Amino acid sequence: MSLLQLFLGWLVLLVIVLVYYLLILPRLNPLGRLSGPPIRSFFVNHLQPVLDPARSPIVYDHLVKHYGRSIRIRGVGPWDDRLLTLDPVSLSHVLKNTAIYEKPWQSRRLITSLIGCGMLSAEGQMHKRQRRVATPAFSVQNLRALIPLVFQKGNELKDRWKDIIQKEENSGPHVLDICHWVSRATFDVIGLAGFDYNFNAIQDESNELFLAYKDMFEIAISQGNLFRTLLSIYSPTLNQLFPDKAVKTVRRCQAVIRRVAGNLIQEKKYKIEEGERSGHAYTGRDLLTLLLKSNTAVDLPPEQRIDDDDILNNINTFMFAGSDTSSLTVTWTLHLLARHPELQSRLRSELSSVTTSSSPKISDLTDEEMRTMFSDIDALPFLHNVIRESLRLIPPVHSSLRVATKDDDVPTMYPVQWINGSTSNTVHVPKGSFVHVSIEAFNLDKDVWGQDAWDFCPDRWDNLSEKVSEQPGLFSNLLTFSAGPRSCIGLRFSMIEIKTFLFFLITNFVFEETGDKIIKANVVLTRPYVSGKYSAGSRLPLKVIPYVPS
Numbered sequence: 001m002s003l004l005q006l007f008l009g010w011l012v013l014l015v016i017v018l019v020y021y022l023l024i025l026p027r028l029n030p031l032g033r034l035s036g037p038p039i040r041s042f043f044v045n046h047l048q049p050v051l052d053p054a055r056s057p058i059v060y061d062h063l064v065k066h067y068g069r070s071i072r073i074r075g076v077g078p079w080d081d082r083l084l085t086l087d088p089v090s091l092s093h094v095l096k097n098t099a100i101y102e103k104p105w106q107s108r109r110l111i112t113s114l115i116g117c118g119m120l121s122a123e124g125q126m127h128k129r130q131r132r133v134a135t136p137a138f139s140v141q142n143l144r145a146l147i148p149l150v151f152q153k154g155n156e157l158k159d160r161w162k163d164i165i166q167k168e169e170n171s172g173p174h175v176l177d178i179c180h181w182v183s184r185a186t187f188d189v190i191g192l193a194g195f196d197y198n199f200n201a202i203q204d205e206s207n208e209l210f211l212a213y214k215d216m217f218e219i220a221i222s223q224g225n226l227f228r229t230l231l232s233i234y235s236p237t238l239n240q241l242f243p244d245k246a247v248k249t250v251r252r253c254q255a256v257i258r259r260v261a262g263n264l265i266q267e268k269k270y271k272i273e274e275g276e277r278s279g280h281a282y283t284g285r286d287l288l289t290l291l292l293k294s295n296t297a298v299d300l301p302p303e304q305r306i307d308d309d310d311i312l313n314n315i316n317t318f319m320f321a322g323s324d325t326s327s328l329t330v331t332w333t334l335h336l337l338a339r340h341p342e343l344q345s346r347l348r349s350e351l352s353s354v355t356t357s358s359s360p361k362i363s364d365l366t367d368e369e370m371r372t373m374f375s376d377i378d379a380l381p382f383l384h385n386v387i388r389e390s391l392r393l394i395p396p397v398h399s400s401l402r403v404a405t406k407d408d409d410v411p412t413m414y415p416v417q418w419i420n421g422s423t424s425n426t427v428h429v430p431k432g433s434f435v436h437v438s439i440e441a442f443n444l445d446k447d448v449w450g451q452d453a454w455d456f457c458p459d460r461w462d463n464l465s466e467k468v469s470e471q472p473g474l475f476s477n478l479l480t481f482s483a484g485p486r487s488c489i490g491l492r493f494s495m496i497e498i499k500t501f502l503f504f505l506i507t508n509f510v511f512e513e514t515g516d517k518i519i520k521a522n523v524v525l526t527r528p529y530v531s532g533k534y535s536a537g538s539r540l541p542l543k544v545i546p547y548v549p550s
């Protein structure tokens with residue numbers, strides 16, 4: 001066969017593929033007949049408006065009013081008409097049926113290329129095995145054991161800020177980038193809680209392992225070259241043959257993580273085995289120790305165990321999924337409280353009612369005294385309302401995506417509108433179609449939460465409508481932590497962290513706005529940026545004034 005014939009053969013194949021994806025597939029997809037926003041050109045896609053938290057509440061409000069709660073939106077091309085659903089019954093169906101609805105391989109491949117195939121990206125039996133082994137580590141009892149270290153870090157952050165403010169020459173209020181500082185502190189917490197390793201990031205940011213994780217996660221959120229990222233998802237050999245700067249950075253970071261964290265795993269395994277041999281069981285309470293113990297438990301059949309690589313991938317996953325999510329919640333909550341000084345004072349009064357019987361100095365408390373103190377903090381009703389409201393209004397994970405692995409009829413609570421004017425009670429989702437799960441839109445739905453759904457009103461939680469209690473969700477009828485078998489495993493962990501940090505920060509400082517306009521952007525998570533200064537990265541400057549009780 002001549003080169004010309006080969007070329008012509010490829011050309012014909014390309015034309016057939018293009019005709020199929022651009023002309024035939026869109027006509028075969030029943031979702032194309034579902035009502036939804038207009039498709040004015042061949043290249044239109046609706047992803048930008050539905051994914052941008054600066055616009056999405058208004059966009060969703062408009063979509064529901066015009067097209068109902070089961071809506072067709074256009075994804076990356078004419079072959080990608082997808083279902084966007086704000087129907088509670090449909091959402092529950094999609095999130096619970098993990099045998100049909102999986103995370104798309106494209107996003108799983110991207111996550112796996114960074115942190116390995118841990119719980120966030122694994123599917124099927126592999127996911128079930130990993131989740132089963134990790135679940136005991138997140139039990140109430142085990143998390144209680146971690147409270148002292150969270151206290152230690154909350155206290156350290158407070159002391160560090162006091163130091164910085166004291167050393168500052170000028171007498172005016174000190175401005176701190178809350179986003180950056182709280183992120184350093186939550187990294188420290190997850191390092192200690194995750195594998196008993198102190199990054200010491202509150203003090204300085206020079207630790208080798210800390211920098212490896214930070215640099216690698218930075219690549220994940222830097223949004224670099226979108227075209228190159230897409231190309232490498234579909235053709236991973238591109239990165240192997242022609243690594244760019246980002247790929248080289250990831251490789252360097254992964255090498256550090258494998259060496260340092262890999263050694264930590266071997267050390268822990270040795271300590272556990274040594275404890276068993278000597279009859280003095282090793283009592284480490286970090287997630288790594290608990291994972292290793294649960295993985296070797298006698299009642300766990302050998303085929304359900306995970307190997308050392310999976311253990312490391314899951315520690316990476318806890319670092320990735322568990323640090324910025326919690327720190328952004330604390331950051332956004334402080335932002336909301338700075339905008340509502342009266343609510344901030346009310347919260348401070350409530351938090352100040354928590355005292356210890358023995359010493360006023362946290363560092364002098366015993367572990368058990370800290371746990372008792374946390375139980376008191378945990379029981380405070382207004383604090384709980386403030387956190388629920390902040391997690392409702394600005395969920396760190398803006399949305400998620402699922403793909404149907406077989407044809408399915410999705411049930412609905414509200415009638416589905418079709419472009420020919422008919423209605424139905426189900427939506428047929430063909431195999432291979434995406435379902436867009438908008439966490440934020442679900443949390444901000446005015447039909448459910450009332451006309452003030454977009455406002456920060458912690459008191460709403462004392463008087464919820466019946467509609468709210470009909471909603472699915474792992475936590476307080478919110479989708480913030482998702483729902484079903486793939487919901488967040490770290491919910492309780494993050495609550496301990498968020499409540500403890502707010503306790504230390506609100507009882508010691510007053511937070512005020514600087515006058516900068518803060519905007520939300522969806523960069524893997526919903527992050528704050530100073531308007532007009534996007535290139536400076538995610539920041540949330542606030543005036544931080546030491547609080548002196550009167």
Ligand code: HEM
Nearest residue numbers: 119120321322325326397400480481482486488489490494
């Ligand atoms: C405010 C804090 C947090 C929020 C809002 C949050 C939210 C979420 C959401 C929405 C998901 C589902 C993602 C999806 O389906 O695409 C998820 C999954 C997950 N989260 Fe969290 N998360 C938080 C904190 C944490 C913490 C502290 C940890 C670990 C220490 C953690 C570990 C995980 C893991 C491992 C998964 C995957 C679970 C699975 O697929 O089985 N998260 N989280």
